[in-house]
Amino acid sequence: xxxxxxxxxxxxxxxxxxxxxxxxxxxxxxxxxxxxxxxxxxxxxxxxxxxxxxxxxxxxxxxxxxxxxxxxxxxxxxxxxxxxxxxxxxxxxxxxxxxxxxxxxxxxxxxxxxxxxxxxxxxxxxxxxxxxxxxxxxxxxxxxxxxxxxxxxxxxxxxxxxxxxxxxxxxxxxxxxxxxxxxxxxxxxxxxxxxxxxxxxxxxxxxxxxxxxxxxxxxxxxxxxxxxxxxxxxxxxxxxxxxxxx
Ligand code: IPE
Ligand code: IPE
Ligand code: MG
Numbered sequence: 001x002x003x004x005x006x007x008x009x010x011x012x013x014x015x016x017x018x019x020x021x022x023x024x025x026x027x028x029x030x031x032x033x034x035x036x037x038x039x040x041x042x043x044x045x046x047x048x049x050x051x052x053x054x055x056x057x058x059x060x061x062x063x064x065x066x067x068x069x070x071x072x073x074x075x076x077x078x079x080x081x082x083x084x085x086x087x088x089x090x091x092x093x094x095x096x097x098x099x100x101x102x103x104x105x106x107x108x109x110x111x112x113x114x115x116x117x118x119x120x121x122x123x124x125x126x127x128x129x130x131x132x133x134x135x136x137x138x139x140x141x142x143x144x145x146x147x148x149x150x151x152x153x154x155x156x157x158x159x160x161x162x163x164x165x166x167x168x169x170x171x172x173x174x175x176x177x178x179x180x181x182x183x184x185x186x187x188x189x190x191x192x193x194x195x196x197x198x199x200x201x202x203x204x205x206x207x208x209x210x211x212x213x214x215x216x217x218x219x220x221x222x223x224x225x226x227x228x229x230x231x232x233x234x235x236x237x238x239x240x241x242x243x244x245x246x
Contacts (some may be wrong), residue, residue, distance in 0.1 A: 004016040008229045009183030011058045012175075013244040014204070015045060016196055019188025019212030032076035037214035039084060048218045049129050051097060052225065056130040060196050064104070064138035078112060081135070089122065096128030102174040103137030104145075130178055137174075139198030146172035146199070173199045183228045185221075187213045205231050 017038060024034030042059065049057040061081070067074060092099060101116045108116070116135075139246040149172040154161050159245070170176055174197075181197060189210040193201065207224045209216075234242050 002184050009052055009053060009225065010205075010228055011179035012056040012058070012181045013049065013054055013183045014057075014060070014197055014200075015187065016060045016184075016186040016188075016192075016194060017041065017213040018186060018190060020214060022188065023212040023214045027173075031073055032080070032124065032193060034212075034214055035077055035080055039080075039215040041086075041213050043088075044217050045221060046092065046095075046097065046129065047132060048221045049131075052095075053217075054129065056175070058102070058131065058148070058175065058181070058197070059131040059133060060134045060194075062103075062135045062137070064136055064141055065195065067136075073144060078109065079206050082112055082115060085112075085119055086118055089119045092131065093123050093126065096126045097123060097131050098126040099123045100130065100132045101135055102132050102142075103135045104141060105136065107136045132178070134174075134196070138195045139193070139201075140195060141199070142174050143199050146170075146174075170199070175200060183207060183224065185209070187216055187220075203233070203235060205233065 016144040020034035020038045021141055022034070023037060024031050025032070045057060045059070048054075054173075062077060099119045099122075101120060105113050105116060141190065146169055150164055153159065154164065173189050175181075181200040184193075184197070184201060184204045186192075186209045187209050189208070189212075191208050199205075205228055207227055209220065209224065232239060232242055
């Protein structure tokens with residue numbers, strides 16, 4: 001395919017799964033009720049990605065800033081992650097999904113971290129879909145950890161400091177081994193990135209929907225993909241150049 005031409009189906013989709021709290025509030029239920037309901041939407045997103053042949057699905061499940069929520073909510077989320085790992089991993093594995101957790105996993109309780117590492121190990125040989133779950137993830141953290149890794153490589157004499165450029169730094173950022181991010185979706189009506197994939201977002205297409213995450217179904221995701229398919233990705237060039245290249 002010519003550079004700049006938009007593939008009909010994005011290879012890599014990232015989703016900020018927002019709106020669980022408001023979904024619960026509308027029902028006069030605690031916020032944790034909304035987080036639990038959001039699990040169904042995760043299943044829908046995985047099924048949808050498998051059906052459409054999306055290669056990578058990256059889900060923002062817990063940001064580095066979400067530790068600042070009330071302790072009861074953070075605790076409920078950690079419990080939910082544990083339960084979800086126990087409940088969902090075998091089925092995901094059966095469907096050929098490769099699970100990866102991206103973020104600073106050191107902050108989690110050993111029990112939870114071990115489950116995450118176990119799920120990654122169990123599914124490491126799968127290739128139907130890369131499912132990346134961003135937990136204790138921050139885009140600035142990602143850039144900083146990439147810079148730290150590059151600095152350590154320089155220290156080991158692998159390359160010189162004046163050889164560190166965008167291409168080289170990118171290899172240390174999370175998800176570097178996966179297709180470039182094509183489509184960023186945020187549910188829940190807010191129009192912000194909230195410290196998600198800052199580096200990887202450089203040329204992603206952005207899509208926002210007011211639908212609250214627990215209400216997201218495959219039809220809602222299909223709308224996002226239809227919208228994406230109508231976009232012209234110019235990467236700095238003119239529309240004429242893009243048209244002539246295709
Ligand atoms: C997103 O939903 C889930 C997490 C951040 C873990 P929210 O909990 O942010 O829901 P709202 O935005 O308050 O409705
Ligand atoms: C972003 O949502 C994080 C996740 C969806 C996991 P938030 O609800 O935490 O973001 P803000 O606070 O509205 O920016
Ligand atoms: Mg929110």
